[in-house]
């Protein structure tokens with residue numbers, strides 16, 4: 265079909281169908297943003313230098329437009345490559361692009377349709393070698409034919425200036441039910457694949473994709489660094505759980521990136537959690553490094569003192585930024601926890617200590633961004649497991665493996681880890697059942713202090729990991745008995761309180777007074793408990809903590825700031841629910857880890 269104007273031609277085109285089509289089209293793209301990325305991938309494969317993506321403003325009926333300055337397609341190419349579905353491009357045209365020798369992304373020959381998941385109509389215009397071809401494809405027409413092969417498309421061919429080159433895809437009539445394409449989300453997705461590409465610039469709504477698009481905090485500093493000269497550093501620290509694809513700081517000299525992204529020594533320091541490295545994304549321009557760039561631009565000369573200078577400048581900046589963002593968890597919390605761990609490790613026999621230390625380090629490392637309250641139970645339960653020597657066989661097995669036989673040593677270690685995990689899981693689940701039982705007991709109005717005392721006395725983990733370090737011994741029991749016997753004899757015997765005296769590794773004492781689970785705590789209870797402490801303190805110089813347990817807070821209990829030091833008042837329901845939360849978390853973590861045991865511990 266031709267119309268009268270010169271150089272303006274309308275023709276019919278058909279999709280050529282490959283037999284793999286049915287399986288391929290059934291595949292879906294998970295979001296509009298992912299679908300847009302397919303179009304960017306196509307621009308990449310077409311050796312484009314610039315891609316512009318314009319998203320509709322919210323609440324409008326505007327289109328999504330993706331335009332590139334790639335090779336474009338002539339009519340023949342359009343028919344042969346675009347309008348044929350489901351043929352593997354690489355078997356036809358190789359793994360690398362023609363001009364820029366990029367690694368080709370396309371494989372299935374269906375990516376161009378991705379946009380149709382979000383739009384009812386797709387308009388394509390491609391220009392190459394003085395011709396410009398365009399057509400519109402819409403969902404209604406597609407669904408009207410039973411075989412996509414039968415679809416007639418009107419292809420419009422116009423003349424254009426020979427230097428005009430590239431492809432524009434517009435997705436019109438977006439499905440209203442779908443969530444609007446989100447520029448930030450799109451940027452994240454594009455960043456993963458294209459954040460580090462040279463000579464490929466993507467604009468989303470007019471703004472160039474860059475370091476500052478990493479979700480998290482962004483920093484930019486320009487300074488004169490002795491020896492190196494002008495340095496422009498920009499980096500972002502991601503606040504997302506997911507690790508970045510190509511983390512680190514790219515070093516750019518005279519506009520070109522040299523070698524792989526660097527961590528400026530952070531990757532080699534013991535006191536920096538390796539996991540955090542995966543959150544760093546940035547770029548530093550330092551033309552002064554030029555004399556130390558190797559001929560192939562693939563690295564800097566070894567031990568370059570200019571690079572060392574730069575490292576001296578950059579590393580503290582990075583540390584500071586990380587500390588600001590993750591510091592509370594990384595440094596403070598874990599330092600305090602480490603201290604507790606050290607104390608406890610010291611009491612383990614030597615042969616266990618090494619393994620405990622290693623296992624704990626891995627946990628700390630893995631959960632660096634979790635608050636201490638979550639990491640602590642995990643670590644302490646592990647400690648407990650180690651202290652109980654359930655691992656003897658395994659440890660002996662490890663000790664037996666021939667020194668040089670690394671492979672078998674590795675196997676033993678991984679056996680050990682599995683046993684560890686299994687044991688942790690078992691223990692956590694058992695503790696949950698224990699909580700169920702205790703909860704029932706506490707709900708019963710007839711439950712007396714002596715019953716809760718008996719149930720809890722060997723389960724102090726209930727009050728939090730720090731309490732699981734306390735345990736009773738014969739001397740302490742006798743002392744308590746003697747004291748109570750003396751003080752509550754004769755007709756006072758019926759007032760005899762239920763006390764438990766425990767001691768921890770640091771010789772601190774813990775005095776627990778149990779009240780009935782339905783008892784509302786009063787000022788009098790508080791005074792009694794502190795009096796008992798006072799009385800006990802006559803026998804010892806050790807610090808004594810007081811824990812008063814009951815069912816409810818009475819109105820006249822002194823406010824926290826009016827209490828004596830080291831007195832805690834806790835309620836059964838609270839204690840149970842917070843213990844349950846910690847266990848649930850632990851079980852969830854372990855469950856998740858079961859499929860990843862290779863990585864764990």
Ligand SMILES: Nc1ncnc2c1ncn2[C@@H]1O[C@H](COP(=O)(O)OP(=O)(O)OP(=O)(O)O)[C@@H](O)[C@H]1O
Pocket residue numbers: 302305306307309310332334335336337345346352353369370371372373374375376377430431
């Ligand atoms: N923007 C573009 N510029 C130039 N040619 C393009 C463009 N988009 C698509 N093409 C051509 O159309 C072909 C089909 O694209 P399509 O995205 O459907 O498949 P693909 O990229 O080969 O594989 P995949 O389905 O994995 O994306 C491409 O191989 C390419 O030759």
Ligand SMILES: [Mg+2]
Pocket residue numbers: 302305306369370371374375376
């Ligand atoms: Mg493609």
